[in-house]
Amino acid sequence: MNFPKDFKWGTATASYQIEGAAHEDGRGESIWDRFSRTPGKVLNGHTGDVACNHYHLYKEDVAIMKELGVDSYRFSIAWPRIYPNGTGQINRKGLDFYKRLVEELLESGIEPAATLYHWDLPQALEDKGGWLKRDTARYFQDYAAAMFKELGDTVKQWITLNEPWCSAFLGYGNGVHAPGKSDFNSHLHAAHHLLLAHGLALQAYRELNLKSEVGITLNLAPQYPASDSAQDQAAARKADGFQNRWYLDPLFRGFYPQDMPEFLAAVAPVIQPGDFDLISGAVDFLGINYYSRSVVRSDGQGGYEALPPQGPVTHMGWEVYPQGLYDLLVRVHEDYGPIPLYITENGAAYPDQVEQGRVHDPERTAYLQQHFAQAAKLIEAGVPLKGFYVWSLLDNFEWAFGYERRFGIVYVDFETQERIIKDSGRWYQSFLKGLARG
Numbered sequence: 001m002n003f004p005k006d007f008k009w010g011t012a013t014a015s016y017q018i019e020g021a022a023h024e025d026g027r028g029e030s031i032w033d034r035f036s037r038t039p040g041k042v043l044n045g046h047t048g049d050v051a052c053n054h055y056h057l058y059k060e061d062v063a064i065m066k067e068l069g070v071d072s073y074r075f076s077i078a079w080p081r082i083y084p085n086g087t088g089q090i091n092r093k094g095l096d097f098y099k100r101l102v103e104e105l106l107e108s109g110i111e112p113a114a115t116l117y118h119w120d121l122p123q124a125l126e127d128k129g130g131w132l133k134r135d136t137a138r139y140f141q142d143y144a145a146a147m148f149k150e151l152g153d154t155v156k157q158w159i160t161l162n163e164p165w166c167s168a169f170l171g172y173g174n175g176v177h178a179p180g181k182s183d184f185n186s187h188l189h190a191a192h193h194l195l196l197a198h199g200l201a202l203q204a205y206r207e208l209n210l211k212s213e214v215g216i217t218l219n220l221a222p223q224y225p226a227s228d229s230a231q232d233q234a235a236a237r238k239a240d241g242f243q244n245r246w247y248l249d250p251l252f253r254g255f256y257p258q259d260m261p262e263f264l265a266a267v268a269p270v271i272q273p274g275d276f277d278l279i280s281g282a283v284d285f286l287g288i289n290y291y292s293r294s295v296v297r298s299d300g301q302g303g304y305e306a307l308p309p310q311g312p313v314t315h316m317g318w319e320v321y322p323q324g325l326y327d328l329l330v331r332v333h334e335d336y337g338p339i340p341l342y343i344t345e346n347g348a349a350y351p352d353q354v355e356q357g358r359v360h361d362p363e364r365t366a367y368l369q370q371h372f373a374q375a376a377k378l379i380e381a382g383v384p385l386k387g388f389y390v391w392s393l394l395d396n397f398e399w400a401f402g403y404e405r406r407f408g409i410v411y412v413d414f415e416t417q418e419r420i421i422k423d424s425g426r427w428y429q430s431f432l433k434g435l436a437r438g
């Protein structure tokens, strides 16, 4: 496989999934603290209270990354550590954690890439209506501006939001994620306010004239029609509208997809003049999280339904379909580019076990290998793909699945907090060693 010398290889995590220390140094409550304590919401009643205890073990974790040989580390900042109530005065102790982390990364020769919002909204803001309220986008702008000023160019890549589709739909549309609300139409209000929050943060970033890069990360999944019939093709187009275009179009074209009248009617009341100018402000890159694809067919009533997975699946039940990564990025490049692209997450969960101090996970290694090969193919095809972040560095709190789904290339024993580099991590390490790096 051939990759450019300056291609960025990394690993990714998120604050609530790994940090723990939920009540330390003045951290405020997040919607995930509240949600995970609500009976029946998270498998086995797991919470992120301790998680990987990364808040205390970050030096060990950075040392592991150094050993693996990654160029960059994508982490997220917990808004409620910085503003325990979402707004007001900065909690210096919370901020200091990220300053220490960034320093440790830079000293280890690893570039920090920070996501500002990976789903842990301060509960105090949710109590005022959360992402259903426009004010939340303003508070996010203040928080983002403060982080840009405090950490500035020491962070090489800034990502405003992680996967607004998940925050909006899973959080407010079907209630599977925090804050657990379920109303289809109002989830589109949440989505609009999230996009606006991104636009406002971008505006704040540009005012500071920083030299690092800023972008946003979307979870995109190609939607293939089950057959060539006009009905199935229309079904796939609809699914694509819901999953992908509802976010890509406003960001890169400045308006919502016009072929989705019900969505347009639902979102209309919260759109204000000037919103799309902010939302479609120029980003330096687009981050894409890719895990799987969908095959959809018409339900015979103007809607669509997804077929069961067509091939091997991971522990999440997600089909392993590397070709989808290629198809997706070619399409994004053709329809929305040219724009530098990063794969900000890709990886797989498998039920790993420790055997005599080792974790043999050939399926995860194969998954990564196959997706790296697609990335090489994309570069060959002229798609401006600039980097690849493996999800995840560590086994961690996998949202509604608690600790039951292991995505790490490093195993975590949640009783002892011992870390073991899995075979897939060793494979990644030797892959990186074999590359010509610049």
Ligand code: FCB
Pocket (backbone or CB within 6 Å): 014, 017, 162, 163, 166, 219, 289, 345, 391, 398, 399, 407
């Ligand atoms: C993505 C999330 C990430 C992780 C992976 C498996 O949707 O961004 O936090 O949970 O899925």
